[in-house]
Amino acid sequence: MALRSDAGVVTSRRGAFALGAPVVAVIVLAEVGLALQGAGLLDSPYALTWEAVFAALVVQAVPFLMLGVIASALLSLAVSDRTLARVLPSHDGAAVVVACAAGAALPGCECGSVPLARRLVDRRVPASAALTFMLAAPAINPVVLVATAVAFPGRPEMVLARLAASSLASIAAGLVWLRLGRRLSLTPRTHAAGHDHPGRTRGDRFAAALVEDLVQAGGFLTVGAAAAATMQVAIPGRVVAQGAVASFVTMALLAVVLSICSEADAFVASSLAPGRPIAQLAFITVGPAIDLKLASLQAGLFGPRFAVVFGALALAVTTASAALIGTVLL
Amino acid sequence: VTAEPGPRRARRALSARLPAAVVVALGLAVIWLVYEGQFARYVQTWQRWPLVIAGGVCVVAGAVMLVRTEPVTHGAARGPAWLATLLALPVIVVVGLQPPPLGAAAALLRQASLPPPPSDQLPPIPAWPDPYTLTLDDFTERALYDTTSTLRGHHVRLIGFVVRDPARPGGVLLSRFLIVCCAADAELIEVRLETPKPLTYRPGTWIAASGTLAPVPAHATQAALLVDHVSEVPAPLKSYES
Numbered sequence: 001m002a003l004r005s006d007a008g009v010v011t012s013r014r015g016a017f018a019l020g021a022p023v024v025a026v027i028v029l030a031e032v033g034l035a036l037q038g039a040g041l042l043d044s045p046y047a048l049t050w051e052a053v054f055a056a057l058v059v060q061a062v063p064f065l066m067l068g069v070i071a072s073a074l075l076s077l078a079v080s081d082r083t084l085a086r087v088l089p090s091h092d093g094a095a096v097v098v099a100c101a102a103g104a105a106l107p108g109c110e111c112g113s114v115p116l117a118r119r120l121v122d123r124r125v126p127a128s129a130a131l132t133f134m135l136a137a138p139a140i141n142p143v144v145l146v147a148t149a150v151a152f153p154g155r156p157e158m159v160l161a162r163l164a165a166s167s168l169a170s171i172a173a174g175l176v177w178l179r180l181g182r183r184l185s186l187t188p189r190t191h192a193a194g195h196d197h198p199g200r201t202r203g204d205r206f207a208a209a210l211v212e213d214l215v216q217a218g219g220f221l222t223v224g225a226a227a228a229a230t231m232q233v234a235i236p237g238r239v240v241a242q243g244a245v246a247s248f249v250t251m252a253l254l255a256v257v258l259s260i261c262s263e264a265d266a267f268v269a270s271s272l273a274p275g276r277p278i279a280q281l282a283f284i285t286v287g288p289a290i291d292l293k294l295a296s297l298q299a300g301l302f303g304p305r306f307a308v309v310f311g312a313l314a315l316a317v318t319t320a321s322a323a324l325i326g327t328v329l330l
Numbered sequence: 331v332t333a334e335p336g337p338r339r340a341r342r343a344l345s346a347r348l349p350a351a352v353v354v355a356l357g358l359a360v361i362w363l364v365y366e367g368q369f370a371r372y373v374q375t376w377q378r379w380p381l382v383i384a385g386g387v388c389v390v391a392g393a394v395m396l397v398r399t400e401p402v403t404h405g406a407a408r409g410p411a412w413l414a415t416l417l418a419l420p421v422i423v424v425v426g427l428q429p430p431p432l433g434a435a436a437a438l439l440r441q442a443s444l445p446p447p448p449s450d451q452l453p454p455i456p457a458w459p460d461p462y463t464l465t466l467d468d469f470t471e472r473a474l475y476d477t478t479s480t481l482r483g484h485h486v487r488l489i490g491f492v493v494r495d496p497a498r499p500g501g502v503l504l505s506r507f508l509i510v511c512c513a514a515d516a517e518l519i520e521v522r523l524e525t526p527k528p529l530t531y532r533p534g535t536w537i538a539a540s541g542t543l544a545p546v547p548a549h550a551t552q553a554a555l556l557v558d559h560v561s562e563v564p565a566p567l568k569s570y571e572s
Contacts, residue, residue, distance in 0.1 A: 026415055026418045026422075029418070029419060029422060033422055033426055033427060034426060037426075037427060044435075045435035045438050046439070048430065048435045048436070049432065049435060049436040049439055051427055051429035052372065052429040052430070052431065052436070053432075053514050054420070054423060055371075055372050055420060055423050055424050056371075056372035056512040056513035057512065057514050058420040059360065059363065059372045059420070060512035060514070062360055062381065063377065063380035063381055063383070063384040065384075066383075067380075147510075152446065153448055153449030153450070154447070154449035203394065204398065207390070207391040207392075207394040207395055210387070210391045211349055211350050211395050214353055214356075214388070214391075214417075215349040215352065215353060215413050215414050215417055218356070218413075219412075219413025219414060220413065222417055226419075228514065232514065233439065258514070259514065260514060260515045261510075261511045261514075261515065263510065263511055264510035264511040264515040265515070267515070268510075268515055270446045271443035271445070271446070271517060272443075274444070274446075300413070
């Protein structure tokens with residue numbers, strides 16, 4: 001209690017700034033935007049495309065982010081800590097494999113799986129298992145696998161390769177985190193939806209948790225969407241280099257910067273690098289694990305330091321896994 | 331908490347309300363996008379109801395937070411105030427700037443993509459109505475890969491916007507973007523229009539062109555339509571193929 005009232009004093013000293021600065025910032029942003037538009041500067045093809053892609057990434061994310069936030073809130077209400085502990089094997093390595101299988105079975109997507117994984121960590125599920133779930137759920141769920149089959153007609157080996165490469169990468173990331181996580185520990189948040197504030201109704205706590213998660217994830221998502229929109233405008237022809245290694249590397253990097261949803265990435269991959277199946281596999285394996293949009297969501301819900309370390313890990317395991325599986329299967 | 335002076339408490343209460351206010355604004359903006367039909371500029375039209383529901387939840391949850399006298403200040407140290415400011419940016423873009431759907435301007439920045447070869451036999455084109463309206467994607471797929479020539483002898487109609495053909499001075503491409511989820515995964519499809527007289531439509535004009543498939547050379551990467559009739563049409567509400 002002493003800690004909390006200290007925090008209250010600090011917050012109140014910064015209160016004027018915390019309230020004034022954002023309001024001023026919103027007004028300045030709006031004014032600058034309208035002034036630029038008035039001067040005709042926002043009518044260039046670059047500006048118009050940037051605005052549409054930026055708006056699309058955010059609008060697209062809203063329902064799915066909401067679904068993830070609501071699902072994780074329901075998880076808190078419906079599944080007790082004891083039940084959750086019983087479902088997961090007590091051996092950490094086995095828990096990682098179970099988490100990967102759970103991710104494959106549940107139709108989720110990137111924006112929804114990040115808040116869900118955050119909530120699993122809050123519920124004291126081992127971070128390694130939660131993160132494996134976060135990587136597997138968007139990459140290899142049934143909806144995505146069907147979309148992949150449609151995008152690569154007559155090439156069922158692409159579906160198999162995707163399933164294998166993403167499963168391998170998710171499990172590898174979880175196992176690495178078992179070691180790495182000791183140095184960069186993820187602590188459960190004491191959430192607004194938790195057990196404090198006994199005077200509040202369940203609905204109030206639900207609303208508070210929802211607003212908090214949405215603002216934290218959504219605020220950072222805005223940064224990721226802006227960066228991705230900038231890259232989409234800056235990389236005009238989406239030119240993919242020739243050559244086995246060069247096409248692999250460019251496709252992996254494109255997956256990171258273009259930030260395309262996992263339901264759609266197979267379609268883009270199939271037209272990006274025709275005749276380069278391993279490079280296409282790299283695109284659909286890296287993209288659902290790490291891209292600008294995902295990194296920004298993770299920075300919001302897990303913290304910027306985590307996002308950097310985990311982003312590097314996810315990029316490493318997915319490229320290695322895509323190279324390995326691609327060489328064996330394709 | 332009760333020991334705090336009134337103004338300080340009020341200030342803290344207000345700063346905690348800013349995130350809630352932004353969430354309400356975001357929810358209203360999303361609902362407005364669906365109401366105005368502008369959401370189809372950004373995402374697939376099947377996302378209409380998911381957007382309305384998500385927007386509604388935003389409005390209700392944010393409003394609940396706004397009317398409470400003692401808002402929850404959790405996470406204030408992690409800076410939801412400035413994060414909330416960032417979340418206001420997309421609201422400003424979609425409500426204030428209202429960017430048009432990806433069209434002739436974006437087409438200048440992109441290269442056209444090729445649909446993948448189909449694995450199955452393509453269904454025949456119905457004889458009625460004549461001309462039968464095909465998507466640019468369907469037309470291109472049939473033109474480039476179709477071994478059974480389902481297009482032969484058919485009079486078809488294509489709808490899209492006009493883009494200048496960089497390969498032929500005075501030439502025109504009929505173009506359209508195809509999206510799977512949202513405008514971030516848009517791919518450009520272009521069909522060459524072959525007309526006796528050059529078309530004088532300005533880039534970005536929506537037109538309907540009817541005609542027959544032009545002969546396809548080996549290793550072609552673009553389909554062409556021998557146009558016999560062309561007219562200007564209003565821009566469709568659903569501007570993307572899907």
